[in-house]
Amino acid sequence: MSIIRGRSDINATTGFWSDYSCFASTPTHYLQTADASVLNSIKRARGAGYEHRNRRGCLKGTRVALLEEIEKWSEDSDQPPIFWLNGLAGTGKSTIARTVAEQCFANGRLGASFFCSSDVTLRNHGNPGIVLPTLAFQLAQKYTVVRSTLVHHLRSNPDIAHESLENQAEKLIVEPLKSADVAMVIVIDALDECKDKEPSPAMVSVLGSIVRQVPKAKFFITSRPEPLLKGDFRHLERITRVSALHDIAPQLIDNDIRLFLKHELSELAARKGLDNWPTAAQLDLLCTRVAGHFAYAVATTKFLGRTVRMPSSRFAIIERSPDDTAHEGKVEGVHGGLSLDALCTSILQISFTGNSAEDDAMVRSVLAAAALFTPPFPPSAIPEAVREHTTEDIDMKEVMHILGPIHSLLELRDDPDHPVRPFHKLLSDCLTNPKRCSDPRFLVSRNSLVSACDSPQPSRTRS
Helix, strand or coil: CCCCCCCCCECCCCCCECCHHHCCCCCCCCCCHHHHHHHHCCCCCCCCCCCCCCCCCCCCCCCHHHHHHHHHHHHCCCCCCEEEEECCCCCCHHHHHHHHHHHHHHCCCEEEEEECCHHHHHHCCCCHHHHHHHHHHHHHHHCHHHHHHHHHHHHHCCCHHHCCHHHHHHHHHHHHHHHHCCCEEEEEECHHHCCCCCCHHHHHHHHHHHHHHCCCEEEEEEECCCHHHHHHHHHCHHHEEEEEHHHCCHHHHHHHHHHHHHHHHHHHHHHHCCCCCCCHHHHHHHHHHHCCCHHHHHHHHHHHHCCCCCHHHHHHHHHHCCCCCHHHHCCCCCECCECHHHHHHHHHHHHCCCCCHHHHHHHHHHHHHHHHCCCCCCHHHHHHHHHHHCCCCCCHHHHHHHHHHHHHHEECCCCCCCCCEECCHHHHHHHCCCCCCCCHHHCCCHHHHHHHHCCCCCCCCCC
16 A cells, blocks of 8 residues: 555555565566666665664654754754664663664655664675665655666666765766755664675665765664764764764663563563563563663563563573573574674674784773773773783783774773773673683783782772
8 A cells, every 4th residue: 555645556554666675676667678677677675674684663652862963863954964873782772773773764854774783784794895786776766866877877887886986876876866955864773783895884885975975864873883984973073963872861761661661561462471571570570681782681671582482481590690681691683683692792893803812812801891891991091901810911002992893882081090990790690701702812811910919909990
């Protein structure tokens, strides 16, 4: 059923032609056969649009202030054309991106979307060169003038999708959108996962070039706050609005997570025939355990629900061991198909690929200091602590060089005298448990490095 300008060929759910959702190679009767053949020949990521698979948006009543802020940005032509939402691992960036895409579709402003989920990235080898062709394909499906210009370029040069990002942007996006002259929002989720020969910051520069040439196009982008990306967005600060999820007031996040947990567990209780479950005290315990991370909240609800046993009996496991994160950490399919333990390990592997054994030893020492010290140390104090308890000789610049690539797992500020903390207790638990950390290069020992540092060290610098 169509809801857009009376056209029966537009799918009411996706906002695109009815054959788009499965990327069919057979052309529709609204496309000339030759044009359809040209468009379908373009290399693209299948299933990258927001409407594919089981991606869920924000629960009604959560993220209200942030979503209102983004909606106002999308509708105000005086606002910067790029909105960069960044956040630590597990803070709910993809869920928000899905909701933004849904809202933009509902008000007719969604141009295209690309979700760099783990399955899409894996199938395309993390290639950033697949993003723009995929967006161009979607735009051509929605806008007739875009389609006409794009088909012309593809006929003239069928290999555009294999050229540099700059050439792709000009021929696949800029020129077709100039001809369309229509206001739109394009959503790109998890940009940091799209990197191969050209790192994701190269894509940021290209997107900046696009919006300068196409004033009516806006980009909503999410990613982890990786140092390279932060630097590249800093070059675009005049045309970029930045919002960091980990800087939102903790009380607001806790309220949203409590609402989410109450909704999910109440539905689970109804399915299982449980009355008066969970209690307010049990919700309090879960909110404390989740510590502001939506991915951990999702893992908790899946842990409680994926069993033939009653969820109340599984909750007893959490109550008996309130500090043990192993159960939730192993739940698969939580973050882009990964478990939270696998997510932590994969970020470490990507960040330190190609290290020597000597480098790995230094990385382990810094990881132990950053993730396990109680109370937390600032980066400026880590070199002295590492030298005291290991044979490693390291300075603060090296510490920051190691911590930078794993910024998404840590609360790490630009100030080296500000304490660095793990994004969640789950990280330190994973790093110290060989059954949870699948790569032994990153296993650290509480006994070897941290046992002497479990109590406050007055000589260290803290803030």
